[in-house]
Amino acid sequence: VLDRPxxxxxxxxxxxxxxxxISHLTIGEKEGYQGAVFAFDKGIMDMSxxxxxxxxxxxxxxxxENPRVSLVRNPDLxxxxxxxxxxxxQNDTEKGFANxxxxxxxxxxxxxxxxxxxxxxxxxxxxxxxxxxRGKEHEIKSLxxxxxxxxxxxxxxQTEAKIDLSFIVNRAETAVTIKxxxxxxxxxxxxxxxxxxxDLIHYMDYFPIPExxxxxxxxxxxxxDAHYARKPLDKHTLTLEGQAGLxxxxxx
Numbered sequence: 001v002l003d004r005p006x007x008x009x010x011x012x013x014x015x016x017x018x019x020x021x022i023s024h025l026t027i028g029e030k031e032g033y034q035g036a037v038f039a040f041d042k043g044i045m046d047m048s049x050x051x052x053x054x055x056x057x058x059x060x061x062x063x064x065e066n067p068r069v070s071l072v073r074n075p076d077l078x079x080x081x082x083x084x085x086x087x088x089x090q091n092d093t094e095k096g097f098a099n100x101x102x103x104x105x106x107x108x109x110x111x112x113x114x115x116x117x118x119x120x121x122x123x124x125x126x127x128x129x130x131x132x133x134r135g136k137e138h139e140i141k142s143l144x145x146x147x148x149x150x151x152x153x154x155x156x157x158q159t160e161a162k163i164d165l166s167f168i169v170n171r172a173e174t175a176v177t178i179k180x181x182x183x184x185x186x187x188x189x190x191x192x193x194x195x196x197x198x199d200l201i202h203y204m205d206y207f208p209i210p211e212x213x214x215x216x217x218x219x220x221x222x223x224x225d226a227h228y229a230r231k232p233l234d235k236h237t238l239t240l241e242g243q244a245g246l247x248x249x250x251x252x
Contacts, residue, residue: 002084004028004037018047029080037081040067048118054153056114063121071129116151125167134205143167150182157183172198172220187230195222197247216250 009024026039042065048058072080079085125143143166150161163178173196180189198220209215224242231237 002027004030018049018051020045020047030083033080035070036068037071038067038069041065048116050116054114054116056116056153058116058118059120060118061121062117062119063123064125065123067122067125069125069127071127073129073131073133075133077133114152116153116156117147118149120147120150121145136202136205138170138202140167140169152183157181170199170202172196174198185230187228189226189228191226191228193222193224193226195220197221200246214252216252217248218250219247221245221247 005028007026012021022043046061048060050058122145127140129138146164165176177192200218227239
């Protein structure tokens with residue numbers, strides 16, 4: 001299906017506890033290329049017996065240990081995963097047309113897909129992006145994600161989903177905290193983002209800069225709180241509060 005080498009260490013499933021564990025999964029590059037597009041050491045999904053009662057997926061735990069993603073943008077602006085996205089998009093489009101023929105667009109009786117995810121974790125994630133078009137390489141490492149209480153069930157829509165995300169991107173420490181009501185009409189969301197000493201010189205090739213300006217050093221410090229809410233009559237509010245600044249700026 002993927003037209004790529006796929007290797008799996010072990011697959012364990014406990015039908016009594018509805019627990020699935022996959023270890024050492026690797027999805028390789030296309031034939032003729034070396035390396036892996038995606039890999040992880042261990043993936044665990046624990047389903048709750050409440051799935052049978054609520055007639056929807058109720059996941060008590062979802063976790064990935066040491067996931068690794070390798071993305072490549074080629075000189076012709078294609079990506080090393082372009083073939084996968086193209087196949088998936090084509091299948092989704094075909095299914096979409098088929099569903100429209102059966103149900104009809106904008107069917108008032110159609111309902112969303114209910115689910116409940118109590119906890120999700122990513123431990124020590126790594127993403128490497130090789131931009132061969134610009135001759136740059138970017139790395140996200142030490143990625144840690146904790147997500148709690150994400151549920152579309154009617155009884156849980158007033159319970160905040162919590163997301164804690166931290167990583168190092170090109171040696172800049174970044175932390176994001178989000179508290180949100182994603183399935184409530186208000187969409188009330190609070191977010192805190194902190195970026196420590198991000199070297200902007202590493203990204204200058206992506207911006208149109210006059211030739212007579214040659215930035216030598218420029219570091220970004222960012223510490224910001226954001227609050228978004230949707231109010232009656234389809235009004236939206238976004239409040240930003242915090243500090244952002246440049247340090248060690250040198251332009252020749």
